[in-house]
Amino acid sequence: MIRSFKGYGFIILFIILLTFSSSIVLADTYTKQRIYDFANLLTSEEIERLESMAQKYSTRRDTDFVILTTDHTEGKDIVEYMEDFYDDKALGYDKPHGNTAILTIDMNNRDVYLAGFYKGEEYLDDYRLDLIQDKITPDLSNGDFYKAFRKFIKTSYKYMGIRPGVDPDNILFKLGFQITTSLIVAGIVVGSMAYNTGGRVTVYDGTYRDFSNSRILNRRDTYLRTSVTKHKKPSNKNRSGGSGGSGISRGGGMTRGGHSHSGSRGKF
Amino acid sequence: MATALILTGVGFFLEVINLVIHYKCPNCGADMAFNAETGKLSCHSCGREDDIENFPDEFIKAHFSEDEAKEYHCKNCGAILITETETTATTCSFCGAGVVLADRLSGKMAPSKVIPFAISKEEAMKAFKKWCRNGRLTPKGFMTADRIKNITGIYVPFWLYDLNSRVQVNAICTKVRTYTRGDYIYTETRYYDVYRDINLDYLKVPVDASEKMNDELMDKLEPYNYQELKDFKTPYLAGYIAEKYNYDEKELLPRAKAKIENYINAYINSTITGYSSVNYKDKRIDTINTHAYYTLLPVWMVYYDYDKSEHTFAMNGQTGKVVGKPPISFGKVVAWFGGIAGATFVALKIIALLMGGGLL
Numbered sequence: 001m002i003r004s005f006k007g008y009g010f011i012i013l014f015i016i017l018l019t020f021s022s023s024i025v026l027a028d029t030y031t032k033q034r035i036y037d038f039a040n041l042l043t044s045e046e047i048e049r050l051e052s053m054a055q056k057y058s059t060r061r062d063t064d065f066v067i068l069t070t071d072h073t074e075g076k077d078i079v080e081y082m083e084d085f086y087d088d089k090a091l092g093y094d095k096p097h098g099n100t101a102i103l104t105i106d107m108n109n110r111d112v113y114l115a116g117f118y119k120g121e122e123y124l125d126d127y128r129l130d131l132i133q134d135k136i137t138p139d140l141s142n143g144d145f146y147k148a149f150r151k152f153i154k155t156s157y158k159y160m161g162i163r164p165g166v167d168p169d170n171i172l173f174k175l176g177f178q179i180t181t182s183l184i185v186a187g188i189v190v191g192s193m194a195y196n197t198g199g200r201v202t203v204y205d206g207t208y209r210d211f212s213n214s215r216i217l218n219r220r221d222t223y224l225r226t227s228v229t230k231h232k233k234p235s236n237k238n239r240s241g242g243s244g245g246s247g248i249s250r251g252g253g254m255t256r257g258g259h260s261h262s263g264s265r266g267k268f
Numbered sequence: 269m270a271t272a273l274i275l276t277g278v279g280f281f282l283e284v285i286n287l288v289i290h291y292k293c294p295n296c297g298a299d300m301a302f303n304a305e306t307g308k309l310s311c312h313s314c315g316r317e318d319d320i321e322n323f324p325d326e327f328i329k330a331h332f333s334e335d336e337a338k339e340y341h342c343k344n345c346g347a348i349l350i351t352e353t354e355t356t357a358t359t360c361s362f363c364g365a366g367v368v369l370a371d372r373l374s375g376k377m378a379p380s381k382v383i384p385f386a387i388s389k390e391e392a393m394k395a396f397k398k399w400c401r402n403g404r405l406t407p408k409g410f411m412t413a414d415r416i417k418n419i420t421g422i423y424v425p426f427w428l429y430d431l432n433s434r435v436q437v438n439a440i441c442t443k444v445r446t447y448t449r450g451d452y453i454y455t456e457t458r459y460y461d462v463y464r465d466i467n468l469d470y471l472k473v474p475v476d477a478s479e480k481m482n483d484e485l486m487d488k489l490e491p492y493n494y495q496e497l498k499d500f501k502t503p504y505l506a507g508y509i510a511e512k513y514n515y516d517e518k519e520l521l522p523r524a525k526a527k528i529e530n531y532i533n534a535y536i537n538s539t540i541t542g543y544s545s546v547n548y549k550d551k552r553i554d555t556i557n558t559h560a561y562y563t564l565l566p567v568w569m570v571y572y573d574y575d576k577s578e579h580t581f582a583m584n585g586q587t588g589k590v591v592g593k594p595p596i597s598f599g600k601v602v603a604w605f606g607g608i609a610g611a612t613f614v615a616l617k618i619i620a621l622l623m624g625g626g627l628l
Binding site for chain 1: 403404406440441448453454456458459461463464465466468470472473488490528530531589590591596601604605609612613617620623624
């Protein structure tokens with residue numbers, strides 16, 4: 001038991017070392033802009049912090065986490081605006097027009113659009129982007145943009161660690177659930193061990209029964225009536241489920257430069 | 269047979285005469301005692317073993333003590349046996365001879381069945397020590413089992429009840445089916461009136477009839493193997509302590525009924541199957557006692573001093589099952605809890621990883 005504890009400790013240590021070393025190696029190579037705050041929603045200090053955070057998480061997932069804000073979309077729709085921006089700036093972690101997850105805010109129309117390109121598209125399908133959007137929309141509505149952007153980067157990063165097609169909100173993936181379950185299991189096992197130290201009852205209901213004389217003498221199962229109730233099927237038009245991630249899906253699209261992406265659109 | 273004759277004879281003198289039975293070896297004249305390993309009456313001196321069913325009459329020394337104050341004299345050495353009123357067999361504290369106080373086992377007090385000890389004192393000691401070592405939550409100092417104060421073989425009086433229960437139940441049961449037609453989900457519930465008339469026989473349900481013995485402890489000692497159930501003969505008691513009952517069969521019948529109540533309910537539930545829900549409207553259970561056997565069952569009592577308090581354990585003298593609360597080590601509880609919680613956590617992490625989830 002104690003050995004497995006130690007083993008787990010080693011795994012954690014290993015991961016910490018790994019992440020530190022990778023960020024140290026790549027930290028000073030060059031700085032790349034990932035926060036484009038054209039709408040001036042953030043202070044320069046906040047931009048600084050988001051940049052370093054985006055940098056850190058981008059290297060771990062080989063995908064750039066980009067924030068784009070604007071208050072005039074040059075007459076374009078938010079999706080088109082974002083697509084052109086991607087084409088123009090040649091965003092991407094691995095190469096120009098490469099792996100990207102981008103959050104676009106249009107302050108004029110109070111539109112929000114989340115998109116993923118390449119690896120970003122594969123791991124952040126429409127369903128997952130919908131989930132992320134649900135998480136950040138309250139903060140956006142409150143005007144707490146810094147918090148919403150941090151949440152976008154963190155959650156996208158987390159979801160990209162989960163195999164495509166798997167529901168990232170699965171309760172099994174939640175640390176709180178894992179800890180609670182572990183404690184409950186241990187409590188039940190140790191509790192029953194303590195309870196049983198005094199010896200268990202090992203007789204069951206058949207121990208003293210005389211099988212030759214114990215039987216049903218008479219039985220009757222009479223049908224009385226039938227009642228039927230009906231209710232409408234719950235509609236699932238709003239969400240398509242976590243099966244997306246391949247090809248062009250509902251929320252995504254294709255840029256003029258021919259780069260396909262996933263997407264989730266909303267208002268705040 | 270001979271013993272039984274003496275016992276029935278003694279019933280007549282019960283008021284005035286107290287009877288002590290003592291077994292002499294036909295070979296060498298030494299004291300004989302019941303041997304749990306062979307199931308025979310054996311002589312420690314010359315090793316002679318005798319079948320209890322055929323033990324010769326003339327070597328059972330019956331001694332009539334003419335004292336009204338319920339005082340018994342050891343046939344072997346003449347010492348006065350000082351016993352509690354429940355005691356029916358004991359060993360003489362002066363010469364160590366196993367003696368049976370026959371008048372306390374006669375008439376209404378005569379047991380009808382006995383399960384002899386199958387585990388000797390040495391085996392009991394060994395089995396108890398082994399049990400102590402297996403305790404996963406017991407403190408280390410306890411596990412060595414080196415402070416056993418006393419181990420005593422006792423024939424505990426039990427009533428074995430044969431019970432007949434006539435059960436009649438009425439229940440409303442449902443079968444639920446759901447199906448989809450178009451945009452609607454339909455739930456169809458069919459109701460049934462269910463009736464069962466059941467005859468249940470429970471044989472030899474044991475209930476401990478001694479006031480001294482802890483009921484919970486005695487219940488946990490079950491089950492005994494009834495194949496070894498013998499007609500009562502006093503030689504089985506030689507060398508052990510035996511008690512007589514404090515409660516008669518009528519007084520303990522409610523406890524026997526309570527014991528089988530859950531069994532009956534489990535049986536009823538097992539007869540009503542294939543339904544989504546069962547709602548009992550009427551349940552009549554009539555239990556009658558068809559027979560009660562006054563039976564002596566073998567128990568090793570172990571008294572163990574640990575950490576300034578005495579712990580009492582009981583061992584089934586036939587099967588070796590040990591019951592009783594050992595002390596619990598806080599450190600071990602913490603270690604087990606931590607270990608299991610940690611292992612479960614790692615297992616959940618691995619499952620999450622296999623399902624494609626992230627590590628953090």
